[in-house]
Amino acid sequence: MQNITIAIDGYSSTGKSTIAKQIAKELGYVFVDSGAMYRAVTLYALQKDFISIDAFKVDDFVKELPNIELGFVFNPNLGFSEIYLNGINVEKEIRTMEVSSFVSRVSEIPEVRRQLVYQQQNMRKLVGIVMDGRDIGTVVFPNAELKLFITASPEIRAQRRYKELTKRGDKVDFNEVLKNVQERDYVDSHRKDSPLLKAQDAIEIDNSTLTLEEQYKKIMYLVTMTLEAYE
Ligand code: DC
16 A cells, blocks of 8 residues: 655644544554654754843854754654654653743744755655644645644643643643643744645644544544545
8 A cells, every 4th residue: 555645734732743643653654743843943942042031042043053953763662753852852841831932933933944844854755654733734745645734722722731731740820821822823823934824635623622532533534535545
């Protein structure tokens, strides 16, 4: 059976990565969380003090980009790949509220996008791939055989994110999480360079009222139909 490319885009905290991981596991495909790459670059900018509360030294940061090496290493215990920043596993560090607060600003920088899109496009050469993000169906893989666009209301997404953060012990305020979700929606869909858009040929799935099981069934049906069409 031919390997296909599955592009999953949508707003933050819609559970894109969860469903992308499930599909990749089912098909034996590689799963790539492109948001993790933008988050890791943001973490680097924070660690090296290119970003502070009142300033972002964009020009200096852009000069530093060649020194940022990203990689994914499969973790057999978890069943998916974790992101490494210059050889260090940063899967946990990239999911803090601090990184979430700055990541949209970093993702707006054209040089950052160019570098990450180039790396993402090169990953396709290997095998079947499921990649989730904001511009996968529009910019990274415009010829993907299956494109999904996942949505859910901001309140539902903030609730899910809040649960996830508190579960791992982070002390956060629900309203702060909701505000971050809304701000990221705005910046992600209004930036000049490759804004978050539903590709014309993407299938939209609003999962506000769907259980994970229902969503999985719905999406696996679409995957099966696509695989049959390309057999
Ligand atoms: O999927 P996520 O919430 O972890 O992504 C974090 C941020 O990265 C998101 O606010 C926008 C940015 N991003 C992007 O600009 N393009 C992508 N393909 C993936 C993520």
